[in-house]
Amino acid sequence: MSFLELKKVTKIYPNGTKAVHETSMNVENGEFMVFVGPSGCGKSTLLRMIAGLEDITEGNINLDGILINKVDPSERDVAMVFQNYALYPHMNVYNNLAYGLKNRGISKEDIEKKVNEAAKLLQISEYLQRKPSMLSGGQRQRVAMGRAIVRSPKIFLFDEPLSNLDAKLRIQMRLEIKKLQQKVGVTSIFVTHDQVEAMTLADRLAVINNGLIEQLGTPIEIYNNPKSMFVAGFIGSPQMNFLEGELKNKTLTSEGFEINNVTSDFNGPVILGIRPEHMSQTDKGLINLSVDLVEQLGSDNLIYGEIKNKKDFCFRCPGSQIIKKGSKLSLNINDNNYYVFDKSNGNRVN
Amino acid sequence: MIRYFSSNFSHLILLIGIFIMIIPVWLIFASSTHTASIINTQGLQFFLGDKFLENYTKVLLYEGGFFKEITALKMFLNSFLMATGVAFLSVISSLMTAYVLVYFRVKYATLLFWIIFITILVPLELRIFPTYSVMSTLNLVNSYWGLIIPISASAIATLFFRQFYKTIPDELLESAKLDGANTWRFFIDFLVPLSKTMIVAMFIFMFVFGYNQYLWPILVTSSEQYWTVVMGLKMMSGSIVNKFAFVIMSMIPPVLIIIVLQKYFIKGIFQDK
Ligand SMILES: Nc1ncnc2c1ncn2[C@@H]1O[C@H](COP(=O)(O)OP(=O)(O)OP(=O)(O)O)[C@@H](O)[C@H]1O
Ligand SMILES: [Mg+2]
Numbered sequence: 090m091s092f093l094e095l096k097k098v099t100k101i102y103p104n105g106t107k108a109v110h111e112t113s114m115n116v117e118n119g120e121f122m123v124f125v126g127p128s129g130c131g132k133s134t135l136l137r138m139i140a141g142l143e144d145i146t147e148g149n150i151n152l153d154g155i156l157i158n159k160v161d162p163s164e165r166d167v168a169m170v171f172q173n174y175a176l177y178p179h180m181n182v183y184n185n186l187a188y189g190l191k192n193r194g195i196s197k198e199d200i201e202k203k204v205n206e207a208a209k210l211l212q213i214s215e216y217l218q219r220k221p222s223m224l225s226g227g228q229r230q231r232v233a234m235g236r237a238i239v240r241s242p243k244i245f246l247f248d249e250p251l252s253n254l255d256a257k258l259r260i261q262m263r264l265e266i267k268k269l270q271q272k273v274g275v276t277s278i279f280v281t282h283d284q285v286e287a288m289t290l291a292d293r294l295a296v297i298n299n300g301l302i303e304q305l306g307t308p309i310e311i312y313n314n315p316k317s318m319f320v321a322g323f324i325g326s327p328q329m330n331f332l333e334g335e336l337k338n339k340t341l342t343s344e345g346f347e348i349n350n351v352t353s354d355f356n357g358p359v360i361l362g363i364r365p366e367h368m369s370q371t372d373k374g375l376i377n378l379s380v381d382l383v384e385q386l387g388s389d390n391l392i393y394g395e396i397k398n399k400k401d402f403c404f405r406c407p408g409s410q411i412i413k414k415g416s417k418l419s420l421n422i423n424d425n426n427y428y429v430f431d432k433s434n435g436n437r438v439n
Numbered sequence: 440m441i442r443y444f445s446s447n448f449s450h451l452i453l454l455i456g457i458f459i460m461i462i463p464v465w466l467i468f469a470s471s472t473h474t475a476s477i478i479n480t481q482g483l484q485f486f487l488g489d490k491f492l493e494n495y496t497k498v499l500l501y502e503g504g505f506f507k508e509i510t511a512l513k514m515f516l517n518s519f520l521m522a523t524g525v526a527f528l529s530v531i532s533s534l535m536t537a538y539v540l541v542y543f544r545v546k547y548a549t550l551l552f553w554i555i556f557i558t559i560l561v562p563l564e565l566r567i568f569p570t571y572s573v574m575s576t577l578n579l580v581n582s583y584w585g586l587i588i589p590i591s592a593s594a595i596a597t598l599f600f601r602q603f604y605k606t607i608p609d610e611l612l613e614s615a616k617l618d619g620a621n622t623w624r625f626f627i628d629f630l631v632p633l634s635k636t637m638i639v640a641m642f643i644f645m646f647v648f649g650y651n652q653y654l655w656p657i658l659v660t661s662s663e664q665y666w667t668v669v670m671g672l673k674m675m676s677g678s679i680v681n682k683f684a685f686v687i688m689s690m691i692p693p694v695l696i697i698i699v700l701q702k703y704f705i706k707g708i709f710q711d712k
Contacts, residue, residue: 142613163619175610179632188628192619236618 091115092276093139093244098148100134100300108134110300111148116278116293121270124280125287125323126297132280135297136246139278140169153243163192168237169246172253174229176221182208182232183217186239193240207239210269227258234266238273245270245277251286263289284324288312296320318435321362321428327391327403329428332361336429336438345397346375348422353429355438362428365391365405374419378402383412392418464690471495471683478679494684501677509663511671511685518650518668519692521586525649526642528591534638537600538626542612552601559594563655571658585659586667590649596641603634639703647693668692 093116100109141162315321334343384391429439473488579585
């Protein structure tokens with residue numbers, strides 16, 4: 090039996106919004122699971138049902154072998170880090186961390202020990218006497234994490250905890266969260282709509298769309314083997330290029346080129362997906378790109394251009410290569426790294 | 440430059456306002472330190488006389504009323520008990536009412552709130568006879584509880600607390616819940632400390648409100664023992680200087696409570712933390 094089990098969990102809000110549809114999944118002990126998906130897809134709702142902050146309309150949730158559908162949030166032994174931190178404004182940092190322990194009737198000495206340990210781990214020992222309003226965004230973030238860690242709960246839930254931080258701090262905190270989780274080893278679920286965050290943090294990733302899990306797997310699995318056009322477009326940055334085409338007898342025709350021996354028996358209109366990083370320049374390549382725009386990131390160049398009817402086609406090459414606006418490139422797809430999707434429903438067919 | 444000028448100008452207007460309000464009070468105070476004959480022959484005095492101690496001690500210890508059962512000191516005690524009781528009870532009751540209205544899944548909570556709020560349109564004076572009959576059924580006529588209870592539920596204070604609770608983000612409740620706080624703990628550990636300044640402000644409002652009651656105490660007490668200061672102002676016999684002295688003294692408790700609590704009071708009204 091898994092540590093956390095969701096069985097056909099459904100959420101319908103009182104106003105009729107169906108936010109989560111019959112979702113089933115398992116999270117193993119110590120695993121770092123990430124929910125990723127566009128805004129409004131139901132990530133927070135799912136997380137809040139696990140925390141007990143929303144009622145479960147249908148289905149079951151088991152945590153550590155116990156059915157928790159009807160267990161009060163205060164008894165579930167889960168900790169949550171909110172997007173806006175939700176620190177207790179009238180308590181100093183020490184009491185913010187200690188409050189949950191006090192409610193569990195832990196002795197004063199033990200509380201002090203645990204709080205000091207957590208504070209040390211998060212490097213907030215100096216701020217223990219300050220009120221949250223006297224801390225910077227990053228420090229508040231740490232206090233929020235500390236409040237979760239100090240209780241050693243069964244599971245950590247993070248709802249977009251990094252989205253209020255600036256870009257640099259985000260990357261730093263991302264790293265720290267990952268390190269911390271590995272050190273503490275507590276099962277965690279992390280919600281984000283940032284796919285880079287998702288890829289870097291996750292042991293496993295659930296890509297959610299419209300209240301459904303589109304795909305569940307390790308980040309690399311999902312990157313290499315997206316099951317649908319939605320997942321393919323969502324994971325990977327810059328985004329995968331999508332071209333219209335027609336597949337007939339294992340031959341794919343698209344935007345002025347043909348691919349033979351496609352490993353698919355599908356016949357009909359398709360979408361061809363190619364990742365910008367899966368192409369390279371050759372003399373007589375498949376794809377002819379006329380360059381409109383070059384974004385130089387230093388390590389890489391992102392080349393945007395036109396192939397036949399498709400605008401803003403993206404190609405990624407090393408930053409050392411110098412490519413000018415207006416030039417024409419000839420590209421090949423590396424190692425048959427392309428994806429074919431059924432145009433009618435977006436499902437992968439190759 | 441314009442701001443500087445306009446701020447000086449508004450200060451000037453404020454100063455004028457303060458003078459208009461203070462001068463009559465000063466006249467009464469200054470007059471209360473003279474002998475009655477000076478006031479009777481020369482009118483109100485602008486400068487202090489030398490009878491301060493004499494006039495004020497006389498008022499404090501003078502046994503007034505028809506049955507000579509009441510002193511000014513006792514009236515102050517009565518008023519203080521009544522005002523504090525009203526302030527305490529109405530703050531507690533409105534804190535809790537607002538808590539229930541905002542945080543509990545009460546059906547038609549908004550409607551209920553507006554029903555409570557409408558009671559502002561029906562002040563005690565309008566429903567004074569039914570209220571009296573309730574108090575007399577409960578045997579509370581001529582008692583401190585009789586003075587306090589009918590005015591110790593405040594729709595205004597409920598409104599203030601409710602609006603304040605509504606500004607508290609839901610995440611606070613949620614993370615408190617996950618930290619193991621139950622209904623009662625959330626109230627005591629979060630809402631009460633967070634609304635501390637507003638509690639103080641409401642306490643002052645209700646204290647002054649209770650202190651200023653006149654019609655209700657007259658009705659519900661027949662024994663002179665329960666006379667309050669405001670009733671005493673009307674009933675007071677004796678010379679004019681003593682009346683003046685009593686008027687001045689009657690102003691002290693509300694002013695004192697505002698001075699003591701003013702730093703919270705101002706914060707509470709303007710809600711900056
Ligand atoms: N209290 C509510 N009542 C009714 N509908 C709601 C409620 N909360 C959320 N929804 C709806 O449920 C759907 C899922 O919302 P949810 O908050 O889970 O999205 P999300 O994936 O977390 O999005 P975001 O990335 O923007 O936070 C949305 O369509 C939203 O409008
Ligand atoms: Mg969300």
